[in-house]
Amino acid sequence: AKSGFVDYDYLIKVVVVGDSGVGKSQLVARFTRNEFTTNSRQTIGVEFATKTIDVNSKKICAQMWDTAGEERYRALASAYYRGAVGVLLVFDVTNARSFKNLAHWLSEIKAYTVDTCQMILVGNKIDLQGNRKISNDQARAFADINDMRYMETSALQCTNVEASFTSLVSDIYQNTI
Numbered sequence: 658a659k660s661g662f663v664d665y666d667y668l669i670k671v672v673v674v675g676d677s678g679v680g681k682s683q684l685v686a687r688f689t690r691n692e693f694t695t696n697s698r699q700t701i702g703v704e705f706a707t708k709t710i711d712v713n714s715k716k717i718c719a720q721m722w723d724t725a726g727e728e729r730y731r732a733l734a735s736a737y738y739r740g741a742v743g744v745l746l747v748f749d750v751t752n753a754r755s756f757k758n759l760a761h762w763l764s765e766i767k768a769y770t771v772d773t774c775q776m777i778l779v780g781n782k783i784d785l786q787g788n789r790k791i792s793n794d795q796a797r798a799f800a801d802i803n804d805m806r807y808m809e810t811s812a813l814q815c816t817n818v819e820a821s822f823t824s825l826v827s828d829i830y831q832n833t834i
């Protein structure tokens with residue numbers, strides 16, 4: 658569609674999920690605005706950000722939904738996932754608990770999304786090399802079992818952030834549009 662109001666061919670909804678503190682909001686900020694803030698405030702409820710990217714010469718406007726991982730907001734879950742065609746599932750490679758909790762997130766994703774929903778697993782904060790608790794192999798094995806792509810990022814150093822979102826959006830384009 659091209660009019661005075663929109664300049665994209667497709668508008669898609671992507672949700673970003675994972676434990677609180679893994680870097681979801683910073684990944685979205687880096688991807689959509691090329692920003693990073695060290696003292697990011699906790700997300701309250703839901704925030705949105707959009708970015709239009711080119712896939713196969715189509716303009717795809719990805720509307721990213723970013724929410725707090727806190728249980729107290731979980732009442733929003735079904736509304737949060739409704740209509741999502743992609744999920745960016747994030748954990749922090751320096752936080753074993755955030756990796757362990759992926760099983761919980763997967764069951765929630767399964768409960769609330771359609772089967773065609775595309776997923777990517779993202780291990781964030783790889784700049785903190787000395788503090789790494791989850792190896793690349795360990796995360797990749799988990800992603801393989803659960804039929805997801807795996808990529809490692811640093812929102813801080815701007816490593817692989819664009820690549821992760823773009824890879825998810827092109828999977829969505831190939832499989833569901």
Ligand code: GDP
Nearest residue numbers: 677678679680681682683695697782811812813
């Ligand atoms: P969220 O709760 O998942 O949205 O996490 P935030 O995006 O708010 O990030 C939580 C904390 O981790 C903040 O202090 C960020 O500055 C920090 N953080 C996020 N991404 C990275 C990263 O790639 N590397 C490092 N070192 N810190 C990060």
Ligand code: MG
Nearest residue numbers: 681682699700
């Ligand atoms: Mg947040």
